[in-house]
Amino acid sequence: MLRVRDDDPTAFAELVELYHHRLLMVMHHLVGNQEEAEDLSQEVFLRVYRGRKKYHPRAKFSTWLFTIANNLALNALRSRQRKPIVPLDVRDSGPLGPRPAERMVLDRENQPGQRMQQQELAGIVQKALEQLNERQRMAVVLNKFEDMNYAEIAEVMGLTTKAVKSLLSRARENLRAALKDYIFMDNEPSAAEATDEE
């Protein structure tokens, strides 16, 4: 980044190459679609370039990168709330679709079936993540996929460490509630199985 700041001609391309996988993954988990994630990720890098003269290596570059990403993603998500986007690939198994517990049984003999179950589970987990508000979602993604600790998340999101602790606690509790049908407790059937037996 210091080379980018000093207008080294190849440095910016190297920086993009180095960080775009991580950034894209975070953006994808936040906004839920590839095209928007790519667009936002590019915009993050453009802002990094435009702000290069103001860069001071006080902290890790990734902290600065994700601070910009946080601002852009939150704006995009809030803007989406004002103008809802109807997703083209609506996944809906319908009212008579298979129960979650049944779909969780792995069919080892049927690889395509297993892949489909994983894809469906991915969709369910994505929906659970989307039920969190923007800040909870950001905190979860940074903690889970960027391995950021509370202090780093606080710096990226402009919060105190205490606020991040509280935010993550609520987020994880909400996730647990949203995914309760897919959580198996020791010696206890899942809620879906219990309903089935009744």
Add this chain to the structure above:
Amino acid sequence: MADPNEQDREDLIAFLDGELDDAKSREIEARLTLDTSFRAEADALKQAWGLLDYLPQPEAPADFTNRTLERLSLQQMRSSLRVEHRVRRRWLPRLVWTAAVLLAGGLGFGAATLLWAPRSDPAEFHSNMVRYLGVIEKFHLYEHAEDLEFLQRLDQPDLFGSEN
């Protein structure tokens, strides 16, 4: 034991994230050992967290870097065009005004040159003045004579006869 309250849950999650200090961590560990429902809560939270691993892992497109660089070039080009347009907008009226003033000045100078052409040569002018001094001194008399022939006839001694 009592169900975990909000503070308990915060501490539990911070413990799972490795964010608690040693003293607090020991408290949580002790409670996990003794409290089944607290342990079940921890287990459920860990499982939900683990399910995030099922989220799709997007593939970054191979041309992402190139497309980003292209977008940057385009942005820089647009930016310089905007600056050029702004500069043109700001300076155009001044340029037009300056050109108008220069043109007017040039025309005026040209007109003055034509109308009030300077004397060809000062020395020649003075020489002519000396040469025609006699005419210039008696001009007030000559201007009443209508033509030169009349003046020449006045000069003939026989015109009015002799005085004797």
